[in-house]
Amino acid sequence: MERIEVHVDERLASAGDVLPLAGHIDLEGYELGNHEFSLPAGLDYDLMLTNAGDGILASGIVRAQVEGECDRCLEPASFDLSAEVNEYFLFEEPEELADDEDEVDFSLVEDDRIDVSEAIMAALLMDTPYVVLCKEDCKGLCPRCGANLNEGDCGCAERDEERRMEESPFAALKNLM
16 A cells, blocks of 8 residues: 655644545555455545644544455455544654553654554454455355355255155154144
């Protein structure tokens, strides 16, 4: 992903100063786990940079049309993603860190610049669903024959049930009536 650097200048010089930042990134796609996603229209961001005194708060929204593969039926799946960006860039590294120094995560304003591209990508990844479906009620594939059950019933479930009933020790009881 391309870097989106913002110069922290007189527009963000004093606590309370605000700078709007909006744009478009022509990102073709990304990977998350074993999923590959494409972004046919790239992604749009609309951020507000705020001088909070000891750092710059970058907050806003990232929007994208995402295409991937349905986890149940393996057909194409698409969804709209709207992710919240919240990243804090400190002017100076704190002298005292929390008790768990390894778990403290912060970004710094370096050379009077901040790079919001990592915050945008993190928001995109965090809001991408873990399970991707082509539709909410996707029926998936038949575990026996592999047919797409969204296109119709393959009959395997009925045949399996009939076979179970015939092999049951109580099958002879149905003839008593």
